[in-house]
Amino acid sequence: xxxxxxxxxxxxxxxxxxxxxxxxxxxxxxxxxxxxxxxxxxxxxxxxxxxxxxxxxxxxxxxxxxxxxxxxxxxxxxxxxxxxxxxxxxxxxxxxxxxxxxxxxxxxxxxxxxxxxxxxxxxxxxxxxxxxxxxxxxxxxxxxxxxxxxxxxxxxxxxxxxxxxxxxxxxxxxxxxxxxxxxxxxxxxxxxxxxxxxxxxxxxxxxxxxxxxxxxxxxxxxxxxxxxxxxxxxxxxxxxxxxxxxxxxxxxxxxxxxxxxxxxxxxxxxxxxxxxxxxxxxxxxxxxxxxxxxxxxxxxxxxxxxxx
Amino acid sequence: xxxxxxxxxxxxxxxxxxxxxxxxxxxxxxxxxxxxxxxxxxxxxxxxxxxxxxxxxxxxxxxxxxxxxxxxxxxxxxxxxxxxxxxxxxxxxxxxxxxxxxxxxxxxxxxxxxxxxxxxxxxxxxxxxxxxxxxxxxxxxxxxxxxxxxxxxxxxxxxxxxxxxxxxxxxxxxxxxxxxxxxxxxxxxxxxxxxxxxxxxxxxxxxxxxxxxxxxxxxxxxxxxxxxxxxxxxxxxxxxxxxxxxxxxxxxxxxxxxxxxxxxxxxxxxxxxxxxxxxxxx
Numbered sequence: 001x002x003x004x005x006x007x008x009x010x011x012x013x014x015x016x017x018x019x020x021x022x023x024x025x026x027x028x029x030x031x032x033x034x035x036x037x038x039x040x041x042x043x044x045x046x047x048x049x050x051x052x053x054x055x056x057x058x059x060x061x062x063x064x065x066x067x068x069x070x071x072x073x074x075x076x077x078x079x080x081x082x083x084x085x086x087x088x089x090x091x092x093x094x095x096x097x098x099x100x101x102x103x104x105x106x107x108x109x110x111x112x113x114x115x116x117x118x119x120x121x122x123x124x125x126x127x128x129x130x131x132x133x134x135x136x137x138x139x140x141x142x143x144x145x146x147x148x149x150x151x152x153x154x155x156x157x158x159x160x161x162x163x164x165x166x167x168x169x170x171x172x173x174x175x176x177x178x179x180x181x182x183x184x185x186x187x188x189x190x191x192x193x194x195x196x197x198x199x200x201x202x203x204x205x206x207x208x209x210x211x212x213x214x215x216x217x218x219x220x221x222x223x224x225x226x227x228x229x230x231x232x233x234x235x236x237x238x239x240x241x242x243x244x245x246x247x248x249x250x251x252x253x254x255x256x257x258x259x260x261x262x263x264x265x266x267x268x269x270x271x272x273x274x275x276x277x278x279x280x281x282x283x284x285x286x287x288x289x290x291x292x293x294x295x296x297x298x299x300x301x302x303x304x305x306x307x308x
Numbered sequence: 309x310x311x312x313x314x315x316x317x318x319x320x321x322x323x324x325x326x327x328x329x330x331x332x333x334x335x336x337x338x339x340x341x342x343x344x345x346x347x348x349x350x351x352x353x354x355x356x357x358x359x360x361x362x363x364x365x366x367x368x369x370x371x372x373x374x375x376x377x378x379x380x381x382x383x384x385x386x387x388x389x390x391x392x393x394x395x396x397x398x399x400x401x402x403x404x405x406x407x408x409x410x411x412x413x414x415x416x417x418x419x420x421x422x423x424x425x426x427x428x429x430x431x432x433x434x435x436x437x438x439x440x441x442x443x444x445x446x447x448x449x450x451x452x453x454x455x456x457x458x459x460x461x462x463x464x465x466x467x468x469x470x471x472x473x474x475x476x477x478x479x480x481x482x483x484x485x486x487x488x489x490x491x492x493x494x495x496x497x498x499x500x501x502x503x504x505x506x507x508x509x510x511x512x513x514x515x516x517x518x519x520x521x522x523x524x525x526x527x528x529x530x531x532x533x534x535x536x537x538x539x540x541x542x543x544x545x546x547x548x549x550x551x552x553x554x555x556x557x558x559x560x561x562x563x564x565x566x567x568x569x570x571x572x573x574x575x576x577x578x579x580x581x582x583x584x585x586x587x588x589x590x
Binding site: 014019021024025026027028029031032033035036038039040042043044046047050102105106108110111112115116117118119120121122123124125126127128129130131132133134135136137138139140141142144145146149150178181182183186187190235238239241242245246248249250262265266269270275278279282283285286289290293 | 319322323325326329330332333334336337339340343351353354355356357358359402405406408409410413415416418419422425426428429431432433434435436437438439440441442443444459460461462463468492493494497518521522523524525528529539540541543544547548557558561564565568569572573576579580583584
């Protein structure tokens with residue numbers, strides 16, 4: 001056994017081909033290539049193909065041209081685009097400046113950073129579903145529910161949180177901020193720690209106050225991280241679905257107030273069994289994301305994406 | 309006010325701001341735990357309330373949760389552990405191979421082409437492709453099966469990216485000495501390089517397993533039978549107030565997240581590094 005396997009390994013065929021400098025790198029990347037073809041190129045191509053079809057089961061497929069796309073111009077899908085964009089906008093407006101400020105605070109001496117950093121990070125450990133379960137019931141519209149109690153202190157409410165558009169958006173953004181604030185803080189904090197301390201000391205000697213030091217030293221150093229965090233927030237925002245699903249428990253939300261583009265795609269394809277139509281929604285989303293990609297590439301050169 | 313006390317005052321206000329956000333981060337856990345001990349009907353009537361109402365506490369829901377006649381929670385938990393374990397091991401093997409191959413073989417002709425393909429996969433949200441992927445799983449007979457959950461995302465692009473970056477820093481002279489010692493290229497990878505890449509494996513194990521444990525969209529599409537669901541998907545089937553759903557929801561959510569928090573507290577640094585390793589490096 002031992003002998004035969006070692007004779008294969010030292011065999012001519014092996015040494016000449018499988019262990020040659022031309023073949024080895026190919027074999028190392030082979031798992032990716034297989035996965036790329038099977039689980040990326042094929043489904044991507046298929047999405048385009050399906051978007052021109054009407055599909056009733058596996059063998060009943062008809063090409064219907066651009067009909068699916070024409071039908072996409074309906075109020076529900078336009079509302080889904082609006083919800084998606086609004087959500088993306090607010091998550092960026094909050095989840096970039098706020099963690100920048102908090103990470104600058106945490107980077108100061110003797111503020112307890114070693115305690116606050118992990119504590120602020122903990123929400124990231126939850127599934128969006130678990131987070132959604134909390135927020136669903138905290139945003140319950142009964143007068144004694146948590147958020148109604150809080151707004152009650154300010155003489156507002158009770159608010160029908162998950163039944164009206166603006167409060168629903170507030171709930172969705174709150175859920176997202178809760179889960180991602182700590183992660184973004186960690187990103188900014190590690191960027192801050194790469195700034196040489198002497199730069200601040202020199203600036204302080206030159207008489208620059210804290211605000212000027214922030215604007216002229218800190219911000220320029222944080223720029224690549226700000227771009228990165230903005231990029232992943234745009235992606236996260238455009239692909240958002242599970243936050244809404246977790247709050248409402250269904251892909252379709254009352255009056256479409258919380259339905260996103262991916263939510264619409266899911267609802268059409270898996271609940272209403274209109275696969276071709278859902279695929280068309282996917283293609284629209286694909287082009288929107290590609291446009292953002294191109295803008296990013298144009299503005300910032302190469303960029304990298306983290307994990308969703 | 310002299311500058312020392314002014315400094316002190318600003319430091320205290322900074323700590324107050326940070327404390328506010330720390331409370332914001334932690335309070336949901338407190339409320340989830342408190343609510344887990346209350347009957348589900350309380351959730352329907354009041355939602356989560358500021359007043360914990362300790363007088364209504366009961367352990368009945370936890371009994372329901374693990375009673376196979378009342379809920380499939382035990383199966384969900386087992387499935388989540390199984391899927392996460394398989395996904396993590398398979399993902400580590402495959403992504404480390406690919407990342408290493410891209411990082412180390414600098415004279416490989418198609419190196420940059422493959423790397424751009426990796427970036428392309430990272431750039432396009434999987435949500436766009438869930439329909440054809442779903443149909444593909446049905447044709448490959450992987451629908452509603454563990455391989456359907458695991459295989460499409462086994463070669464996790466962010467992990468490939470990370471292993472590639474890490475491999476760029478490996479000491480390439482060791483490859484030559486390995487060759488002289490008669491090791492094959494694969495032997496060099498397994499015997500010499502993998503041990504050197506241990507920190508990368510640690511970070512990626514956390515990243516992949518957390519992603520898998522908490523995944524929502526794809527498992528929801530590819531799994532159907534209730535007994536095969538993962539914890540998050542199982543819990544999401546309970547969000548509609550039907551039967552004893554709300555009795556199970558809160559304790560189910562708490563038990564899904566508590567083990568992770570314990571692991572996190574034992575090893576905070578590794579978790580934070582692993583989960584944020586997508587950021588700009590090198």
